[in-house]
Amino acid sequence: AAGVIQSPRHLIKEKRETATLKCYPIPRHDTVYWYQQGPGQDPQFLISFYEKMQSDKGSIPDRFSAQQFSDYHSELNMSSLELGDSALYFCASSLGGQGGITDTQYFGPGTRLTVL
């Protein structure tokens, strides 16, 4: 079965640079979530989109922005990168809608961002 695709899988950037992470949800899934997992930590919710509109926002820095496109893929844009942004960034997708039991989140393999 098709899974969530994230690209790139690994990314190395310098401080103050920008980075763009991409997420391609499972086909027909309309909701995308972004999570950040620091070293040895649990995943923290950043932001989510349903039908191309932001549906919820967590602890996402102002330096980060995200959007969901018409084909439902999503991009997380990160600017003025800091050392503390080094983490594993997960995208998850689900079939959202009106609270049906189908809104289980399926996670991608993650993008490991290293900021030097």
Added chain:
Amino acid sequence: AQSVTQPDIHITVSEGASLELRCNYSYGATPYLFWYVQSPGQGLQLLLKYFSGDTLVQGIKGFEAEFKRSQSSFNLRKPSVHWSDAAEYFCAVGVGAGGYNKLIFGAGTRLAVHP
């Protein structure tokens, strides 16, 4: 506030032994509960989920979990552990309105399996 507590940071069991990983949640409404497993450097794989109905839910890889509302718990169990089960296990609660459930994770329990 919503939260998930996994009291055990590390657990070590012998291969073939039984396993129980504890999870307690704090959430005002009926919770959506999940267990995910993460192997080193890998993504999160869904083991099982509870939305409603039967409080004992079966998952993949021989895992099961029991929802106990009175104890606000959702403990994960496996009768006989295999060496390949060594990984980090995260309990999570889905919070939010409608279909926009973000997940709040516990700190995780790292499972080591001795041969």
